[in-house]
Amino acid sequence: MLALETENNRQPERDAIIRERQNNVIARMEQNPESAKSTIVTTGRIEEGLVCHVEQGKFAAITDLGRGMGGDAAGPSPGFYARAGIVGCVGMAIKMLAAREGLVFRKVTTTVETDFDDGALFGIGPASAAPTETRVIIEIESDEDPDTIYQLVGLALEMDPWFLALRDAQMVWPKLSVTRPDLVGRAD
Numbered sequence: 001m002l003a004l005e006t007e008n009n010r011q012p013e014r015d016a017i018i019r020e021r022q023n024n025v026i027a028r029m030e031q032n033p034e035s036a037k038s039t040i041v042t043t044g045r046i047e048e049g050l051v052c053h054v055e056q057g058k059f060a061a062i063t064d065l066g067r068g069m070g071g072d073a074a075g076p077s078p079g080f081y082a083r084a085g086i087v088g089c090v091g092m093a094i095k096m097l098a099a100r101e102g103l104v105f106r107k108v109t110t111t112v113e114t115d116f117d118d119g120a121l122f123g124i125g126p127a128s129a130a131p132t133e134t135r136v137i138i139e140i141e142s143d144e145d146p147d148t149i150y151q152l153v154g155l156a157l158e159m160d161p162w163f164l165a166l167r168d169a170q171m172v173w174p175k176l177s178v179t180r181p182d183l184v185g186r187a188d
Helices: 013-031 078-101 118-122 146-159 161-167
Strands: 043-046 052-056 059-063 107-115 133-141
Touching (some): 078 161, 133 146
Antiparallel strands (some): 052 059
C-alpha cells in the first residue's frame, strides 16, 4: 500500500466505493485465478460506403472517415476510438489504483499525441502506416506527495492493458473468410 487515509486526506465517498468494489473483484480473482482470464469479441460491419457499425455485447458505436477520404463523416474515425481507449484506460487505471491505495486524486487528465506518416496509409513511400511516435501525457491534480504519485502512475501503467498493447509488441493473427454471393446456396 502506498498511503493511508489520514485526518487531512480523507478519501472521497466515490473513491471509497471504487476501492471496495475493486478489492472485492481482486479477492474473487485471487481465489480463482482462472476467472480472471477472458476473451472479448468486438465486431465491425461495413457495407455501402465506409461507415463501420461496431458491436460488443450490449454496446454499439459507429466509426467513419471524413468526406475527403470518401466517407460520410457519420462518426469519429477509428483512430479517435483507439486514442479514446488509451486515454480512458490509462486515466481509469491511475484513478482506480489511487482509490484502492487511499490516495486522493481530484482530477486525472490524460492526453495522447500520435504522429503519423499519412502517405503510408496509401502505400506511398517506404514508411509503415503505424504511428511513428506516441506520447501519453498525464496530469494529476492532488495534494499527495509527488514521489508517491510518480510511483503509483508507474505501477498503474505496468498493469494497464491498452497502454501495454500500445507500448509492447504482441502476437496479432489475421484470419480471413471469403463469401462469394454467387456461390451461396449452390450445391455441387
